[in-house]
Amino acid sequence: MTTVGQTSVTCAVCGRESRQRAVRGGGPAGPPDLDLRPGETTRSTMAYWLQQCPTCGYAAPRLDEATPAAAAVVAGGPYRALLAETSYPPLARRFLCRAMILEETGELHAAAEATLQAAWVADDMRKPDLAREWRLTAVALFRQGPAPDLEQQVRIVDILRRAGDFGAAAAQASALERGHLPEPVDRVVAFERKLIAAGDARAYSVASALPPPAARPHASQRGPATGLPLMRPVSGGGLFAVLRRLFRRR
Ligand SMILES: [Zn+2]
Known part of the structure:
Protein backbone atom coordinates (compact mmCIF):
# COMPACT_ATOMS: atom_id res chain seq x y z
CA MET A 1 0.00 0.00 0.00
CA ALA A 147 29.14 5.18 -24.57
CA PRO A 148 25.68 3.83 -23.67
CA ASP A 149 25.67 0.11 -22.80
CA LEU A 150 23.56 -2.35 -24.78
CA GLU A 151 20.60 -1.85 -22.46
CA GLN A 152 20.58 1.90 -22.98
CA GLN A 153 21.03 1.48 -26.72
CA VAL A 154 17.86 -0.64 -26.86
CA ARG A 155 16.06 1.99 -24.82
CA ILE A 156 17.24 4.71 -27.21
CA VAL A 157 15.43 2.91 -30.07
CA ASP A 158 12.21 3.22 -28.08
CA ILE A 159 12.81 6.83 -27.03
CA LEU A 160 13.43 7.88 -30.65
CA ARG A 161 10.35 5.97 -31.82
CA ARG A 162 8.22 7.58 -29.10
CA ALA A 163 9.54 10.96 -30.29
CA GLY A 164 8.26 10.08 -33.77
CA ASP A 165 11.78 10.12 -35.22
CA PHE A 166 11.32 6.79 -37.03
CA GLY A 167 14.36 7.24 -39.27
CA ALA A 168 16.71 7.69 -36.33
CA ALA A 169 14.98 4.84 -34.45
CA ALA A 170 15.45 2.51 -37.43
CA ALA A 171 19.12 3.51 -37.72
CA GLN A 172 19.65 2.76 -34.04
CA ALA A 173 17.89 -0.62 -34.42
CA SER A 174 20.08 -1.45 -37.44
CA ALA A 175 23.22 -0.62 -35.50
CA LEU A 176 22.09 -3.00 -32.75
CA GLU A 177 21.20 -5.77 -35.20
CA ARG A 178 24.73 -5.71 -36.59
CA GLY A 179 25.94 -7.09 -33.24
CA HIS A 180 24.85 -10.20 -31.36
CA LEU A 181 21.60 -9.62 -29.54
CA PRO A 182 20.86 -12.15 -26.82
CA GLU A 183 17.31 -13.38 -26.38
CA PRO A 184 14.95 -11.88 -25.35
CA VAL A 185 16.57 -8.55 -26.26
CA ASP A 186 16.40 -9.55 -29.93
CA ARG A 187 12.62 -9.84 -29.55
CA VAL A 188 12.40 -6.32 -28.18
CA VAL A 189 14.36 -4.93 -31.13
CA ALA A 190 12.20 -6.94 -33.57
CA PHE A 191 9.07 -5.58 -31.86
CA GLU A 192 10.42 -2.03 -32.15
CA ARG A 193 11.09 -2.72 -35.83
CA LYS A 194 7.42 -3.59 -36.40
CA LEU A 195 6.26 -0.46 -34.57
CA ILE A 196 8.70 1.75 -36.49
CA ALA A 197 7.52 0.27 -39.81
CA ALA A 198 3.92 0.98 -38.81
CA GLY A 199 4.74 4.56 -37.78
CA ASP A 200 3.49 3.77 -34.28
CA ALA A 201 4.79 6.20 -31.63
CA ARG A 202 2.56 4.94 -28.81
CA ALA A 203 3.75 3.54 -25.49
CA TYR A 204 4.00 -0.24 -25.07
CA SER A 205 4.91 -2.24 -22.02
CA VAL A 206 7.96 -4.48 -21.98
CA ALA A 207 5.58 -7.44 -21.73
CA SER A 208 4.07 -6.64 -25.17
CA ALA A 209 7.44 -7.34 -26.79
CA LEU A 210 7.53 -10.92 -25.55
CA PRO A 211 5.63 -13.75 -27.20
CA PRO A 212 2.61 -15.34 -25.51
CA PRO A 213 3.69 -18.25 -23.28
CA ALA A 214 2.30 -20.95 -25.59
CA ALA A 215 4.38 -19.76 -28.54
CA ARG A 216 7.66 -19.93 -26.69
CA PRO A 217 9.74 -23.12 -26.54
CA HIS A 218 10.63 -24.16 -23.04
CA ALA A 219 13.70 -22.41 -21.73
CA SER A 220 15.54 -25.69 -21.12
CA GLN A 221 15.51 -26.40 -24.88
CA ARG A 222 17.84 -23.50 -25.46
CA GLY A 223 21.58 -24.05 -25.71
CA PRO A 224 24.02 -21.91 -23.84
CA ALA A 225 25.00 -20.07 -27.03
CA THR A 226 21.69 -18.25 -27.13
CA GLY A 227 20.86 -18.38 -23.44
CA LEU A 228 20.37 -15.50 -21.11
CA PRO A 229 23.79 -15.65 -19.39
CA LEU A 230 25.32 -13.93 -22.43
CA MET A 231 23.62 -10.73 -21.39
CA ARG A 232 25.76 -8.14 -19.73
CA PRO A 233 25.08 -7.91 -16.03
CA VAL A 234 23.14 -4.75 -15.32
CA SER A 235 21.71 -3.11 -12.25
CA GLY A 236 18.54 -4.57 -10.72
CA GLY A 237 15.85 -2.32 -12.16
CA GLY A 238 17.10 -2.09 -15.74
CA LEU A 239 15.47 -3.18 -18.96
CA PHE A 240 17.29 -6.50 -19.14
CA ALA A 241 16.48 -7.39 -15.55
CA VAL A 242 12.81 -6.74 -16.26
CA LEU A 243 12.98 -8.83 -19.43
CA ARG A 244 14.66 -11.69 -17.63
CA ARG A 245 12.01 -11.70 -14.93
CA LEU A 246 9.16 -11.60 -17.44
CA PHE A 247 10.75 -14.20 -19.69
CA ARG A 248 11.33 -16.65 -16.86
CA ARG A 249 7.74 -16.29 -15.72
CA ARG A 250 6.44 -17.57 -19.07
ZN1 LIG B 1 16.45 26.41 -1.21
Whole structure:
Protein backbone atom coordinates (compact mmCIF):
# COMPACT_ATOMS: atom_id res chain seq x y z
CA MET A 1 0.00 0.00 0.00
CA THR A 2 1.26 3.48 -0.90
CA THR A 3 1.08 6.27 1.64
CA VAL A 4 2.05 9.92 1.32
CA GLY A 5 3.56 11.69 4.31
CA GLN A 6 4.76 15.22 4.96
CA THR A 7 8.15 16.07 6.35
CA SER A 8 10.01 19.26 7.12
CA VAL A 9 13.28 19.61 5.19
CA THR A 10 16.04 22.22 5.35
CA CYS A 11 17.34 23.15 1.89
CA ALA A 12 21.09 22.53 1.62
CA VAL A 13 21.40 25.34 -0.95
CA CYS A 14 19.57 28.28 0.70
CA GLY A 15 19.05 27.06 4.27
CA ARG A 16 15.28 27.63 4.28
CA GLU A 17 12.94 25.02 5.66
CA SER A 18 9.94 23.74 3.73
CA ARG A 19 7.31 21.05 3.98
CA GLN A 20 7.92 18.26 1.48
CA ARG A 21 5.81 15.26 0.67
CA ALA A 22 7.28 11.79 0.56
CA VAL A 23 5.74 8.56 -0.65
CA ARG A 24 6.30 5.31 1.19
CA GLY A 25 5.56 1.74 0.36
CA GLY A 26 4.15 0.64 -2.93
CA GLY A 27 1.63 -1.63 -4.49
CA PRO A 28 2.12 -4.49 -6.93
CA ALA A 29 4.48 -3.44 -9.72
CA GLY A 30 3.23 -3.92 -13.28
CA PRO A 31 5.73 -4.24 -16.14
CA PRO A 32 7.31 -0.94 -17.22
CA ASP A 33 7.05 0.63 -20.65
CA LEU A 34 9.81 -0.15 -23.15
CA ASP A 35 11.49 3.14 -22.18
CA LEU A 36 11.39 1.89 -18.58
CA ARG A 37 8.68 4.25 -17.41
CA PRO A 38 7.50 2.27 -14.38
CA GLY A 39 4.14 0.52 -14.38
CA GLU A 40 1.59 1.17 -11.69
CA THR A 41 1.67 1.87 -8.85
CA THR A 42 5.03 3.64 -9.11
CA ARG A 43 3.87 5.33 -12.33
CA SER A 44 1.47 7.54 -10.41
CA THR A 45 4.02 8.71 -7.86
CA MET A 46 6.15 10.98 -10.06
CA ALA A 47 5.14 14.03 -8.02
CA TYR A 48 7.12 12.58 -5.11
CA TRP A 49 10.29 11.49 -6.89
CA LEU A 50 11.96 14.88 -6.41
CA GLN A 51 11.71 17.58 -3.79
CA GLN A 52 11.91 21.23 -4.84
CA CYS A 53 12.70 24.15 -2.56
CA PRO A 54 9.97 26.82 -2.79
CA THR A 55 12.54 29.53 -1.97
CA CYS A 56 15.55 28.91 -4.24
CA GLY A 57 14.12 26.28 -6.61
CA TYR A 58 16.75 23.61 -5.89
CA ALA A 59 15.43 20.24 -7.07
CA ALA A 60 16.80 16.95 -5.76
CA PRO A 61 15.66 13.60 -4.37
CA ARG A 62 16.65 15.08 -0.96
CA LEU A 63 16.78 18.87 -0.47
CA ASP A 64 18.97 18.50 2.61
CA GLU A 65 21.89 17.29 0.47
CA ALA A 66 23.72 19.43 -2.11
CA THR A 67 27.24 19.68 -3.47
CA PRO A 68 28.83 23.14 -3.90
CA ALA A 69 28.73 22.57 -7.68
CA ALA A 70 24.96 21.90 -7.57
CA ALA A 71 24.44 25.06 -5.49
CA ALA A 72 26.38 27.06 -8.09
CA VAL A 73 24.13 25.76 -10.88
CA VAL A 74 21.00 26.73 -8.89
CA ALA A 75 22.36 30.29 -8.50
CA GLY A 76 23.17 30.59 -12.20
CA GLY A 77 21.23 32.47 -14.86
CA PRO A 78 20.10 29.45 -16.94
CA TYR A 79 18.60 27.76 -13.86
CA ARG A 80 16.77 30.97 -12.86
CA ALA A 81 15.47 31.27 -16.42
CA LEU A 82 14.23 27.65 -16.38
CA LEU A 83 12.42 28.26 -13.07
CA ALA A 84 10.66 31.22 -14.71
CA GLU A 85 9.57 29.15 -17.73
CA THR A 86 5.86 29.09 -16.99
CA SER A 87 4.90 27.44 -20.26
CA TYR A 88 6.23 24.12 -18.92
CA PRO A 89 4.09 21.99 -16.59
CA PRO A 90 5.50 22.62 -13.07
CA LEU A 91 6.27 18.93 -12.45
CA ALA A 92 8.09 18.66 -15.78
CA ARG A 93 10.05 21.81 -14.91
CA ARG A 94 11.13 20.19 -11.66
CA PHE A 95 12.62 17.23 -13.57
CA LEU A 96 14.27 19.61 -16.04
CA CYS A 97 15.80 21.57 -13.14
CA ARG A 98 17.22 18.31 -11.83
CA ALA A 99 18.48 17.48 -15.34
CA MET A 100 20.23 20.86 -15.61
CA ILE A 101 22.04 20.33 -12.29
CA LEU A 102 23.09 16.82 -13.37
CA GLU A 103 24.20 17.94 -16.83
CA GLU A 104 26.20 20.88 -15.51
CA THR A 105 27.93 18.65 -12.96
CA GLY A 106 28.86 16.06 -15.59
CA GLU A 107 26.27 13.37 -14.84
CA LEU A 108 25.05 13.15 -18.41
CA HIS A 109 23.22 9.81 -18.26
CA ALA A 110 21.43 10.80 -15.06
CA ALA A 111 20.54 14.11 -16.76
CA ALA A 112 19.11 12.10 -19.65
CA GLU A 113 16.96 10.08 -17.23
CA ALA A 114 15.60 13.24 -15.58
CA THR A 115 14.85 14.77 -19.01
CA LEU A 116 13.03 11.60 -20.05
CA GLN A 117 10.98 11.84 -16.85
CA ALA A 118 9.99 15.38 -17.87
CA ALA A 119 8.79 13.87 -21.17
CA TRP A 120 6.61 11.37 -19.26
CA VAL A 121 5.02 14.30 -17.42
CA ALA A 122 4.42 15.99 -20.78
CA ASP A 123 2.73 12.76 -21.98
CA ASP A 124 0.40 12.84 -19.00
CA MET A 125 -0.33 16.55 -19.53
CA ARG A 126 -1.00 15.93 -23.25
CA LYS A 127 1.83 18.17 -24.43
CA PRO A 128 3.18 16.10 -27.34
CA ASP A 129 5.50 18.81 -28.67
CA LEU A 130 7.27 19.17 -25.33
CA ALA A 131 7.37 15.38 -24.89
CA ARG A 132 9.03 15.00 -28.28
CA GLU A 133 11.54 17.79 -27.63
CA TRP A 134 12.55 16.37 -24.25
CA ARG A 135 12.84 12.81 -25.60
CA LEU A 136 15.26 14.00 -28.27
CA THR A 137 17.21 15.96 -25.64
CA ALA A 138 17.36 12.82 -23.49
CA VAL A 139 18.80 10.82 -26.40
CA ALA A 140 21.40 13.54 -27.05
CA LEU A 141 22.43 13.46 -23.39
CA PHE A 142 22.71 9.65 -23.42
CA ARG A 143 24.97 9.93 -26.45
CA GLN A 144 27.08 12.80 -25.07
CA GLY A 145 27.93 10.83 -21.96
CA PRO A 146 30.00 7.65 -21.77
CA ALA A 147 29.14 5.18 -24.57
CA PRO A 148 25.68 3.83 -23.67
CA ASP A 149 25.67 0.11 -22.80
CA LEU A 150 23.56 -2.35 -24.78
CA GLU A 151 20.60 -1.85 -22.46
CA GLN A 152 20.58 1.90 -22.98
CA GLN A 153 21.03 1.48 -26.72
CA VAL A 154 17.86 -0.64 -26.86
CA ARG A 155 16.06 1.99 -24.82
CA ILE A 156 17.24 4.71 -27.21
CA VAL A 157 15.43 2.91 -30.07
CA ASP A 158 12.21 3.22 -28.08
CA ILE A 159 12.81 6.83 -27.03
CA LEU A 160 13.43 7.88 -30.65
CA ARG A 161 10.35 5.97 -31.82
CA ARG A 162 8.22 7.58 -29.10
CA ALA A 163 9.54 10.96 -30.29
CA GLY A 164 8.26 10.08 -33.77
CA ASP A 165 11.78 10.12 -35.22
CA PHE A 166 11.32 6.79 -37.03
CA GLY A 167 14.36 7.24 -39.27
CA ALA A 168 16.71 7.69 -36.33
CA ALA A 169 14.98 4.84 -34.45
CA ALA A 170 15.45 2.51 -37.43
CA ALA A 171 19.12 3.51 -37.72
CA GLN A 172 19.65 2.76 -34.04
CA ALA A 173 17.89 -0.62 -34.42
CA SER A 174 20.08 -1.45 -37.44
CA ALA A 175 23.22 -0.62 -35.50
CA LEU A 176 22.09 -3.00 -32.75
CA GLU A 177 21.20 -5.77 -35.20
CA ARG A 178 24.73 -5.71 -36.59
CA GLY A 179 25.94 -7.09 -33.24
CA HIS A 180 24.85 -10.20 -31.36
CA LEU A 181 21.60 -9.62 -29.54
CA PRO A 182 20.86 -12.15 -26.82
CA GLU A 183 17.31 -13.38 -26.38
CA PRO A 184 14.95 -11.88 -25.35
CA VAL A 185 16.57 -8.55 -26.26
CA ASP A 186 16.40 -9.55 -29.93
CA ARG A 187 12.62 -9.84 -29.55
CA VAL A 188 12.40 -6.32 -28.18
CA VAL A 189 14.36 -4.93 -31.13
CA ALA A 190 12.20 -6.94 -33.57
CA PHE A 191 9.07 -5.58 -31.86
CA GLU A 192 10.42 -2.03 -32.15
CA ARG A 193 11.09 -2.72 -35.83
CA LYS A 194 7.42 -3.59 -36.40
CA LEU A 195 6.26 -0.46 -34.57
CA ILE A 196 8.70 1.75 -36.49
CA ALA A 197 7.52 0.27 -39.81
CA ALA A 198 3.92 0.98 -38.81
CA GLY A 199 4.74 4.56 -37.78
CA ASP A 200 3.49 3.77 -34.28
CA ALA A 201 4.79 6.20 -31.63
CA ARG A 202 2.56 4.94 -28.81
CA ALA A 203 3.75 3.54 -25.49
CA TYR A 204 4.00 -0.24 -25.07
CA SER A 205 4.91 -2.24 -22.02
CA VAL A 206 7.96 -4.48 -21.98
CA ALA A 207 5.58 -7.44 -21.73
CA SER A 208 4.07 -6.64 -25.17
CA ALA A 209 7.44 -7.34 -26.79
CA LEU A 210 7.53 -10.92 -25.55
CA PRO A 211 5.63 -13.75 -27.20
CA PRO A 212 2.61 -15.34 -25.51
CA PRO A 213 3.69 -18.25 -23.28
CA ALA A 214 2.30 -20.95 -25.59
CA ALA A 215 4.38 -19.76 -28.54
CA ARG A 216 7.66 -19.93 -26.69
CA PRO A 217 9.74 -23.12 -26.54
CA HIS A 218 10.63 -24.16 -23.04
CA ALA A 219 13.70 -22.41 -21.73
CA SER A 220 15.54 -25.69 -21.12
CA GLN A 221 15.51 -26.40 -24.88
CA ARG A 222 17.84 -23.50 -25.46
CA GLY A 223 21.58 -24.05 -25.71
CA PRO A 224 24.02 -21.91 -23.84
CA ALA A 225 25.00 -20.07 -27.03
CA THR A 226 21.69 -18.25 -27.13
CA GLY A 227 20.86 -18.38 -23.44
CA LEU A 228 20.37 -15.50 -21.11
CA PRO A 229 23.79 -15.65 -19.39
CA LEU A 230 25.32 -13.93 -22.43
CA MET A 231 23.62 -10.73 -21.39
CA ARG A 232 25.76 -8.14 -19.73
CA PRO A 233 25.08 -7.91 -16.03
CA VAL A 234 23.14 -4.75 -15.32
CA SER A 235 21.71 -3.11 -12.25
CA GLY A 236 18.54 -4.57 -10.72
CA GLY A 237 15.85 -2.32 -12.16
CA GLY A 238 17.10 -2.09 -15.74
CA LEU A 239 15.47 -3.18 -18.96
CA PHE A 240 17.29 -6.50 -19.14
CA ALA A 241 16.48 -7.39 -15.55
CA VAL A 242 12.81 -6.74 -16.26
CA LEU A 243 12.98 -8.83 -19.43
CA ARG A 244 14.66 -11.69 -17.63
CA ARG A 245 12.01 -11.70 -14.93
CA LEU A 246 9.16 -11.60 -17.44
CA PHE A 247 10.75 -14.20 -19.69
CA ARG A 248 11.33 -16.65 -16.86
CA ARG A 249 7.74 -16.29 -15.72
CA ARG A 250 6.44 -17.57 -19.07
ZN1 LIG B 1 16.45 26.41 -1.21
